[in-house]
Amino acid sequence: MKKYIAYLLLVFLGTTFISCDDPIDVELTEAPPRLVIEASLDWEKGTAGNNQTVKLSTSTPFFDNNSDTSVLGASVKVTNNDTNAEFIFTDQNDGTYTTNSFVPLLNNSYTLEVVYNGEVYNATETLMPITGINEVFQSFEGGFDEDLLDVNITYDDPQELGNYYMIRLQEVGDLFPIIETRSDEFTNGNVQDEFFEKDEDDDNPDNQFDPGDSVNIKLFGISERYYNFITLLIEQYDSAGNPFATTPAEIRGNCINVTNEDNYAFGYFRVTEFDQVDYTFQ
Incomplete structure (x- = not known):
C-alpha cells in the first residue's frame, strides 16, 4: 500500500512539473504604430x-x-x-x-x-539656463551607508523661485545612467549638494563605487513641464516589480x-x- 501511494505521489509531482512547461499564450491588444x-x-x-x-x-x-x-x-x-x-x-x-x-x-x-x-x-x-557645477568630491558621509563610497556635486540655485534640474550620472562601463530630478521649491537661492551612492544589490555584492571607477555627471536646467514629465517616468521605472505600486499609465x-x-x-x-x-x- 505504501509503495502504491508513493507511486501515485511521483506521478502527481511529475505531471505537475511537466505542466509548468506548457506555453501560455497571452493576448495583448495591439495599438497602431505612433x-x-x-x-x-x-x-x-x-x-x-x-x-x-x-x-x-x-x-x-x-x-x-x-x-x-x-x-x-x-x-x-x-x-x-x-x-x-x-x-x-x-x-x-x-x-x-x-x-x-x-x-x-x-x-x-x-x-x-x-x-x-x-x-x-x-x-x-x-x-x-544652468549656473554650472561648483564642486565634485567623494565621501563616505553623505550617503545612506557610511561604509560605501558616494560622489557629491554642488551647484548654486538662483534667487528666482521656480528652477528645475535634471541630474544624469553614468559610470564608465554601465549600460544605463542614473537619472534624478530636483526642484528648488524648498531650497530656493541656496547652494545645492547632491550625492549619488549605488544601491545595495543582493545578487551583486560588488555593486558599489570603488577607487578607480569613473563616472560622468551632467547637470541640466529644465522647464517645469519637462520636470513633471521625466519625474513621472522615473517613478514608473523605479516602481517596476513592486506589487503595491500603482498601475503604470x-x-x-x-x-x-x-x-x-x-x-x-x-x-x-x-x-x-x-x-x-x-x-x-x-
Missing part, C-alpha cells in the same frame, strides 16, 4: 551648441521583433519664436535629422515642427499632432543648457 520624437537640444555650457540631432522612429507592438523602426523622409524644423530664426534639420536616412547651424539663446522660446505622413506635429519649449510628452489630435506622438522636445564633469574615485 511617431516617436526624441528631440533633446542640449547645449553644453561654454560651447557653441550648433550641432544638434533629432531622432524619429515608430512605436512597435510588445512582441514585435522588428528592430528597425527608423522614420525616413520627414521634414524637421526648429524656430526661435523670439528672433524668428529657422533651423532646418537634414534627413540622414537612418532616422536621425541633424543641423550644424543651431543658435542657442538662453530664455528664448523654440518650436519644433515635424511633418510626417502628411501630418504636422508641434512642440514648444524654453531654453533653460501612458505618459504623454509635449508633442502635439495639430493635424489629427487623436494620432498623437510619443516623446518630448526639450531645449536645455547643461554642465558636465568626469570624476574618478580615489
Whole structure:
C-alpha cells in the first residue's frame, strides 16, 4: 500500500512539473504604430551648441521583433519664436535629422515642427539656463551607508523661485545612467549638494563605487513641464516589480499632432543648457 501511494505521489509531482512547461499564450491588444520624437537640444555650457540631432522612429507592438523602426523622409524644423530664426534639420536616412547651424539663446522660446505622413506635429519649449557645477568630491558621509563610497556635486540655485534640474550620472562601463530630478521649491537661492551612492544589490555584492571607477555627471536646467514629465517616468521605472505600486499609465510628452489630435506622438522636445564633469574615485 505504501509503495502504491508513493507511486501515485511521483506521478502527481511529475505531471505537475511537466505542466509548468506548457506555453501560455497571452493576448495583448495591439495599438497602431505612433511617431516617436526624441528631440533633446542640449547645449553644453561654454560651447557653441550648433550641432544638434533629432531622432524619429515608430512605436512597435510588445512582441514585435522588428528592430528597425527608423522614420525616413520627414521634414524637421526648429524656430526661435523670439528672433524668428529657422533651423532646418537634414534627413540622414537612418532616422536621425541633424543641423550644424543651431543658435542657442538662453530664455528664448523654440518650436519644433515635424511633418510626417502628411501630418504636422508641434512642440514648444524654453531654453533653460544652468549656473554650472561648483564642486565634485567623494565621501563616505553623505550617503545612506557610511561604509560605501558616494560622489557629491554642488551647484548654486538662483534667487528666482521656480528652477528645475535634471541630474544624469553614468559610470564608465554601465549600460544605463542614473537619472534624478530636483526642484528648488524648498531650497530656493541656496547652494545645492547632491550625492549619488549605488544601491545595495543582493545578487551583486560588488555593486558599489570603488577607487578607480569613473563616472560622468551632467547637470541640466529644465522647464517645469519637462520636470513633471521625466519625474513621472522615473517613478514608473523605479516602481517596476513592486506589487503595491500603482498601475503604470501612458505618459504623454509635449508633442502635439495639430493635424489629427487623436494620432498623437510619443516623446518630448526639450531645449536645455547643461554642465558636465568626469570624476574618478580615489
